[in-house]
Amino acid sequence: SAVISQKPSRDICQRGTSLTIQCQVDSQVTMMFWYRQQPGQSLTLIATANQGSEATYESGFVIDKFPISRPNLTFSTLTVSNMSPEDSSIYLCSVEGNSNTGELFFGEGSRLTVL
């Protein structure tokens, strides 16, 4: 298993500002994933972050809006840039468990409200 800590757990932000979410894992992992969970909706993969390389973004998500850092094997950050009310969501960090099972472990999420 993996224990994932996210900061902040929640925040209220003003339109046009940016916020960086931190994700710390208690073990070294190759890939880290960032998901968005909009109210009453599914979990949508934003990007996959590998240490030492550029993050890979899913369709509909761009680096300018969601820059990601992955400085080492236990840490990653997601920045939500130039926020609008539509960015109000829960942002979840996730890592793979045993690669033979496909299990994902999630942090508790960062709930952002943009006014």
Add this chain to the structure above:
Amino acid sequence: QQQVKQSPQSLIVQKGGISIINCAYENTAFDYFPWYQQFPGKGPALLIAIRPDVSEKKEGRFTISFNKSAKQFSLHIMDSQPGDSATYFCAASKAFQKLVFGTGTRLLVSP
């Protein structure tokens, strides 16, 4: 092609009853079908998963039924308890890559 459709959106079951949540997929390349359970304020956690080589998998009170020809799978919670009240997500992927999640079912088990 990449969607996983989940129903119902919400479900109320009496304690001791059976909760049933259904999912359908289109991509026949999917070969891994997990269910995740999410409590308020927490991240989702894997509950149970199935591969398409079997039609059913049971773990305690939780059972996945899988119908490959219909491209459907469902979660059955037997003897539902108030502690089972949570949001449940089905998901699917090919070779453990890029899980596609359903829209979630909010389950409430009344005492």
